[in-house]
Amino acid sequence: MKKIRINTSAPYDVLIERGGLGKCGEYIAEITAARKAAVITDDIVEKLHLETALESMKKAGFECSVYTFPNGEKSKCLDNLGRIYDFLCSSGITRKDIIVALGGGVVGDITGFAAASYLRGVDFVQIPTTLLAQVDSSVGGKTAIDIPGGKNLVGAFKQPALVICDSDVLKTLSDDILSEGMGECIKYGMIRDEKLFELIESHDLASIDSIMDEMVYKCVDIKRQVVENDEFDRGERMILNFGHTLGHAIEGWHHYTGISHGAGVAAGMCMIIDRLAPQLSERLKKCCEAYKLPTGSDIPMSELLPFCSKDKKNEFSSINYIICKEIGRSEIVKLPFTEFCRLMEK
Numbered sequence: 001m002k003k004i005r006i007n008t009s010a011p012y013d014v015l016i017e018r019g020g021l022g023k024c025g026e027y028i029a030e031i032t033a034a035r036k037a038a039v040i041t042d043d044i045v046e047k048l049h050l051e052t053a054l055e056s057m058k059k060a061g062f063e064c065s066v067y068t069f070p071n072g073e074k075s076k077c078l079d080n081l082g083r084i085y086d087f088l089c090s091s092g093i094t095r096k097d098i099i100v101a102l103g104g105g106v107v108g109d110i111t112g113f114a115a116a117s118y119l120r121g122v123d124f125v126q127i128p129t130t131l132l133a134q135v136d137s138s139v140g141g142k143t144a145i146d147i148p149g150g151k152n153l154v155g156a157f158k159q160p161a162l163v164i165c166d167s168d169v170l171k172t173l174s175d176d177i178l179s180e181g182m183g184e185c186i187k188y189g190m191i192r193d194e195k196l197f198e199l200i201e202s203h204d205l206a207s208i209d210s211i212m213d214e215m216v217y218k219c220v221d222i223k224r225q226v227v228e229n230d231e232f233d234r235g236e237r238m239i240l241n242f243g244h245t246l247g248h249a250i251e252g253w254h255h256y257t258g259i260s261h262g263a264g265v266a267a268g269m270c271m272i273i274d275r276l277a278p279q280l281s282e283r284l285k286k287c288c289e290a291y292k293l294p295t296g297s298d299i300p301m302s303e304l305l306p307f308c309s310k311d312k313k314n315e316f317s318s319i320n321y322i323i324c325k326e327i328g329r330s331e332i333v334k335l336p337f338t339e340f341c342r343l344m345e346k
């Protein structure tokens, strides 16, 4: 097993272990005195992996109640959040109990926000079951839901008490969902680590499993460094948003149904690189293509820019966007929003 300690305001470990799901009860028992656990998942993960998790948790002495919701980004919404609060309330969850998010980024983000707000805060554990969730959403404490006005506009910072990444669990992912996770992995290479980018570009969707644990470890470790330096996203952490200014806009334009987050990020990275660092375009696009990710979007820029006006990186009438001039090196650029629009519409 590999362990990465995340030294944020509330420090915790990320465990990376094949077969870790079957030991989750034991690991959770080590970090909490809780006896009651509220497990939140979606309907696909429920069928594939819930039983393994519950068996282990019950063996470790937890009394578990389970809430399942329909899979997909549409569930990361206010209505579903309300139903989660009702579930936590009817399950008798107290501040001393534990909430477990078993699923992809959607389960993790909404469960995390419920844990941040229910009773003004209950400890929670992330058991990420998609590649995207293992390398990104389960670590760092950003929790959120979407509202019609934009992506992740309502949320809180709430660090999990533990993260358990089991790469065996990723074997049940379809190629499409695996590919979406690669969007964020490519992002890490682009912003911080040329060697990681080289490792990724020397593989493809069919061969990526052979370097899965190494890749997950490297991505989580980059996220650790960035989040430890800027937990609350006021400076350096914004680099983790590379590709997201336009990516989130594409997701919003599609009403959170037509395109996944990881695919949106890939398209967003390619679009900004095309315009502002074209010398990197060919290499980035080739890498995205190897993982069957989009390298752009047909949506007119004029229809995407209104979504960018709601970006959380905005300050007054300026936007902070992320650019890489070289692979492995990123910078944050602050520009008046009108100037950003002019650059994007070129």
Ligand SMILES: NC(=O)c1ccc[n+]([C@@H]2O[C@H](COP(=O)([O-])OP(=O)(O)OC[C@H]3O[C@@H](n4cnc5c(N)ncnc54)[C@H](O)[C@@H]3O)[C@@H](O)[C@H]2O)c1
Pocket (backbone or CB within 6 Å): 042, 043, 044, 045, 048, 071, 072, 073, 076, 103, 104, 105, 106, 107, 109, 129, 130, 131, 132, 133, 136, 137, 138, 139, 140, 141, 142, 143, 152, 169, 170, 171, 172, 173, 174, 177, 180, 181, 260, 261, 262
């Ligand atoms: N909080 C953060 O820092 C952060 C970082 C990146 C992304 N996100 C958010 O994460 C979300 C995207 O996460 P995602 O890509 O995991 O999407 P997701 O949670 O919707 O999962 C994608 C699909 O995979 C299915 N699935 C999950 N695990 C599976 C498994 N092991 N086998 C088979 N199917 C499985 C799900 O049921 C779903 O249909 C977005 O809402 C995005 O905004 C948050």
Ligand SMILES: O=C(O)C(=O)C[C@@H](O)[C@H](O)[C@H](O)COP(=O)(O)O
Pocket (backbone or CB within 6 Å): 136, 140, 142, 144, 151, 152, 184, 233, 237, 238, 240, 241, 244, 312
């Ligand atoms: O952890 C971060 O910081 C990130 O930006 C990671 C992103 O991959 C993730 O999609 C995040 O949820 C986006 O955050 P937001 O603040 O733009 O909503």
Ligand SMILES: [Zn+2]
Pocket (backbone or CB within 6 Å): 136, 184, 244, 261, 265
């Ligand atoms: Zn993301």
